[in-house]
Amino acid sequence: MDENEKQKLIDELLSRGVAEVIDREHLRHRLVSGETLRIKLGIDPTSPNIHLGRSVTLLKLRDFQALGHTIVFIVGDFTGQIGDTSDKESERPMLSREMVRENMATYAEQAGKILDMTRVEIHANSTWLSKLTFSDIGKEADAFSVAEFIARENIRKRLDAGKRVSLREMLYPLMQGHDSVEVSADVEIGGTDQRFNLLAGRKLQEHAGSEPQDILMTNLIPGTDGRKMSSSWGNTINLLDPPRDMFGKVMSVPDTLVETYFIHCTRVPREEVSLVLRSENPRDAKLRLGREIVAIYHGVEAAGDAEDAFVSLFSKREVPRDLREVTISEGKSLLDFLVEQDFANSRAEARRKIEQGGVEINGEKILDRDFVLTSRENLAIIHCGKKDFVKIHIL
């Protein structure tokens, strides 16, 4: 690639979806210099499901990879085995070795949709963290003061609220920082929420007499409901979501987030993004966004199919072309049927859905909760709620 093109890629790398770079000029120099850098990303092995929020850093890593740099994954199996302190259940079992391995395999599979995993180094931090002695830890801990630790916003908030902050949590940045020392990271990447931990890497590297890593922080993106994207909120779009679900979730995002998603979760050129946002109506822009995102994880074809299905089902309110068919025996109550089809979790819920007008047979609302399916309903299409359809054959 020519110099001009490379310069452009570097500019894009350092700005698209990027919240902060430390030290920006230093990193730019190194990128321009042509040396191969080691780019580190820490991975929490407790939750194998990657969501779109995490894809932001992975896409960023892909950009690094495109420039020929080496990606280094650190699996936080050691920290994972100790357990997450923010979890209330104290009896929570530690993550077993097998569990970590399993989670990691799923993780790698998902990350592989974005990155060339054959060119990714993977290390488990238990390899070195488990060998540290108390005096090693003591020395490293000396690089930090209690004051700077509790000055952190999230810690401050919890302390002010009278919440518990475990002493062990103070050790987290140490562990993460130590990882940087071990793998000789040139750059560490993470979300803005990782600021303190990322900086700890710099500090400990200096402490160990090596050159401090540069840090690239990506923005955190809001979830489908506008709040912070988090698995515990249930507002995530997961990389493992089937194409149609994924597409639907993108469509449920508030219009105001479309640009953010375009910038952070796709690599559609920025000029094109602003063009799309300016010229197309919000719905079409969002449809495009859905296609782009689904295409990354499931391919262009699946993306097209997901869009067609969405438009047909929700915009045109059509019965899906490829609807499921089931055969049932005559005389089955609608109530039982809904529960069997998993359209309702209990008979009470099924009753509610019927009484609230959520169930249709051949387009006709059924309000009688004691409705019984007979041969008259043979080949009928039952529609429950907004998206559950099934065609029945009566035996």
Added chain:
RNA sequence: GGGUAGGUGGCGGAGUGGUCAAUCGCACCUGACUGUAAAUCAGGCGACUUCGGUCUACGGGGGUUCGAAUCCCUCCCUGCCCA
């Protein structure tokens, strides 16, 4: 070690002897509206029901009472303060 406050539905959080299947907010479900599964509005939101009710639930166990989420005993767990 001492003191003190707590453990309620998926979460947050009311309730301190009956009218509590438990106010309310979030999440969720259904409907209306809409370009969207957004926003807004309306209704719903333990299970079973022959729609009269019945059963299971307020950290675990035991007890008092006609009746307990609410009182007593006991066990378990957690926060905060002091040392």
